Amino acid sequence: MSIQKPKGTQDLLPGVVEKWQYIEEKARDICARFNYKEIRSxxxxxxxxxQRGVGETTDIVEKEMYTFLDKGDRSMSLRPEGTAGVVRAYVENKLYGEPDIAKLYYIGPMFRYEQPQAGRYRQFHQFGIEAFGSTDPSLDAEVIAMGYLFYKELGLQGVRVEINSVGNPSCRSVYREELQKFFAPVKDQLCKDCQSRYDRNPMRILDCKKDQAHGVGAPSILDFLDEECSTHFEKVQRHLTDMGIEYEINPRMVRGLDYYTHTAFEYKCAGIGAIDTISGGGRYNGLVEQIGGDDQPGVGFGLGLERVLLVLEAQAVAIPAGRPLDAYMIGMGEQAEAEVAKLLFRLRAAGLTAEKDYQGRKMKAQMKSADRMQARFVAIIGDEELAQGVIALKNMATGEQVKVTFEEMVTALSDK
RNA sequence: GCGGUCGUGGCGAAGGGGUUAACGCAUCGGUCUGUGGCUCCGACAUUCGUGGGUUCAAGUCCCAUCGAUCGCCCCA
Structure with a gap:
């Protein structure tokens, strides 16, 4: 067997790649409107x-990173998510010194060594935004609203926004202890997974899919928020309501990265097998400092593009087709073929999309080819046309055929 | 890391131990010596993911391995 692509990766071939371009275009457009600037790290x-940014104890860092030593014996890792790198770049380039807050976005591949399944790949792509330098709740709400609008403008139906507050490190640690106290008496009745969650991350027990009953009667994080945290959370909600964004509060929501503080949110939608979360994000006020920068707050989301594609497909949302072919040129005979090559270049230089045959096929086969490519016109040159200095232009939709001079060709093709 | 299902031409798909590997689509050629979407005719897998084993005989049975797919953990 010849070499195959690495497990969990995809070749995005012509026909599909246009969908990606379309989605990326939509992402860039919405970023422009919200005034986010692209960053490529x-x-x-x-x-x-x-390790420092995502968290030593997260699954991502513990078992899912593509880590290797480079030739200088430095430990490098393929990025498993987008935020850490952007934060690093923000700090390293001293963007906190700018007068306005930094509103950045990225689109690109991420890598996690996981077992692939529906909506999950080892190389996947995220569109993410990060806004640094403000704790204003209206910024949290803006980020949430922007992701929501992105999905909406793509034509996705049934996207739900869930929000939660995970507080700050101090209220969270109190809550964590309370949760462990709550579960301690029933620990051995919990499922196997939850027993290991008990020590690692008791909040996940609430999120258990096997047994929703686990969390009944358990304390809610929202009751442990301090003044500042609950005020922030309330203001975020008010802003969302003012913008007309519908949301649900899910006090059981837990995110997979350690860095979140205050607002955490997810977008959910059915259509990708067992997975319903299509993206998520939140505020991370301690992260910049943890990476070695000033104590600058941040908030953002990371949105899975494969998941967008899958839901678009599941909902059969039409995606605009790529650019059609204006003309397919056919030359009969050596001299005519040379003329075709020349005119083809002229068409292309004039901004038209044009193609010809390169396999020496019969005219009929070339016509079929033009049909397959959905060419609007077929331009034919044979001995007769060559002698008259004209070209036969056939409209493939109507079947009409007219003769035009070489000079008229470009305009004839342009305005139809 | 663990578990289920699957792996036959460019694509879809039959064949479940016996000697020439159905069929459909696509493609190419002809019918139509220079005109597509229709018809009819013809061509198109020394080979069944890979490696090993069982057998007189293996796409067909067994083992391993790689991959796909779905699920668990976790996540986008």
Missing amino acids: PIFENTELF
Whole structure:
């Protein structure tokens, strides 16, 4: 067997790649309207960045990173998510010194060594935004609203917004202890997974899919928020309501990255097998400092593009087709073929999309080819046309055929 | 890391131990010596993911391995 693509990766071939371009275009457009600027950071970083940024105890860092030693014995990792690298770039380039807050976005591949399944790949793509430098709840709400609008403008139906507040590190640690106290007496009745969650991350027990009953009567994080955290959370909600964004509060929501503070949110939608979360994000006020910068707050989302595609497909949302072919040129005979090559270049230089045959096929086969490519016109040159200095233009939709001079060709093709 | 299902031409798909590997679509050629979407005719897998084993005989049975797919953990 010849070499195959690495497990969990995809070749995006012509026919599909146009969908990606369309989605990326939509992302860039919405970023422009919200005034987010693109940032391109490396696809690999020092491993330590992710250990510190994403969190040593997260599954991502513990078992899902593509880590390797480079030739200088430095430990490098392919980025498993987008935020850490952007934060690093923000700090390294001292963007906090700018007068306005930094509103950045990225689109690109991320890598996690996981077992692939529906909506999950080892190389996947995210469109994400990060806004640094403000704790204003209206910024949290803006980020949430922007993701929502992105899905809406793509034509996705049934996207739900769930929000939660995970508080700050101090209210969270109190809550964590309370949760462990709550579960301690029933620990051995919990499912196997939840027993291991008990120590690692008791909040996940609430999110257990096997047994929703686990969390009945359990304390809610929202009751442990301090003054500042609950005020922030209330203001975020008010802003969302003012913008007309519908949301649900899910006090059981837990995110997979350690860095979140205050607002955490997810977008959910059916259509990708067992997975319903299509993206998520939140505020991360301690992260910039943890990466070695000033104490600058941040908030953002990371949105899975494969999941967007899958839901678009599940909902059969039409995606605009790529650019059609204006003309397919056919030359009969050596001299005519040379003329075709020349005119083809002229058409292309004039901004038209044009194609010819390169396999020496019969005219009939070339016509079929033009039909397959959905060419609007077929331009034919044979001995007769050559002698008259004209070209036969056939409209493939109507079947009409007219003769035009070489000079008239470009305009004839342009305005139809 | 664990579990289920699957792996036959460019694509879809039959064949479940016996010697020439159905069929459909697509493609190419002809019918139509220079005109597509229709018809009819013809061509198109020394080979069944890979490696090993069982057998007189293996796409067909067994083992391993790789991959796809779905699910668990976790996540986008």
